[in-house]
Amino acid sequence: MSSTVSERDDVLSRLPIRDDLRGKVPYGAPQLDVAVRLNTNENSYDVPDEVIAAVVEAVRREAKHLNRYPDREFTGLREDLAAYLGHDLTADQLWAGNGSNEVLQHVLQAFGGPGRTALGFTPSYSMHPIISTGIGTAWVDGLRGTDADVFDLGLDLTVEQIEKHRPDVTFLCSPNNPTGTALDLDVVRAAYEATDGVLVVDEAYAEFARPGTPSALTLLPGRERLIVTRTMSKAFALAGGRLGYLAADPAVTDALRLVRLPYHLSSVTQAVARAALWHADVLLATVEAIKEQRDRIVTDVAALGLPPAPSDANFVLFGGLPDAEATWRSLLSRGVLVRDVGIPNHLRVTAGTEAETTKFLDALADSLLD
């Protein structure tokens, strides 16, 4: 049975769906078949042969035991994640899920929910409000700066908004997506002091930060309401493997165990992630090359008269476009897919391989002549 989109919309409007989901739009970065895809901040490099061999072998070993449920506590994986992060973290401080999005959902299920409030500072990661409202948490769209052109999150404004809204869950994102800039830890400390709720610092892009950028992991000792999330989707080139994680007080992971589905991490997922972690040095070898391309984009878009935001991530947000949507389409027609994140006059581009970056920069220069 096939039906048109408008017929389905019609049926959807008649379904007894939750009122708060009516008219909502799902997360939807376009997945288009384009030669140069620089729109979702993936790592452009294929998984190296050495890691492919290790992943295949790890899955092969698991295959025989797929008749059994996986280790519900994913103990080995938690140990490997703690060892990777360092900072004297122990396995009971680590938690993982099918992508950091699932980990964030666990946090909201345990600490948010109906009658509770989550606060984030816009523009930031669009999934924070989507996951919050998806489980009935009221979302407050906080401000980053007072001037629309300022993406820096100010300490006073952060504290002021936390004190005003008294959120149960507060989201900081460092380096921030879509702006790219890492946060001063003074802001994290002040936000923690200002709230009675949990403070989530989303560090999906931490591995790409410029030298001297400290992680909020350094603040964990003595802060039992602080949660730092990470992912293997970006620097680790494992977006398809779906493995995200967090570090926090062991009591926080006990809370998350109350809401996760039993056996939420398949044996295959655990095996693939562990094989990847055992080869972290090989997988992370692309990070320096990606950072070089990022810095090249920053320099080159500035030279084109398009002001970039300073970036600690694997992408660059740049402004100065009279019509961002027209430029997005013009780039697409030249075989380059970037992201229109909905900030007027701005686009976001992922730093890919050198060849991809060259194609993007050439296409951008051409598109300005349209």
Ligand SMILES: *Cc1c(COP(=O)(O)O)cnc(C)c1O
């Ligand atoms: C990409 C991204 C994630 C990663 O999500 P996964 O579910 O781990 O793939 C998390 N947070 C931010 C800010 C991101 O940009």
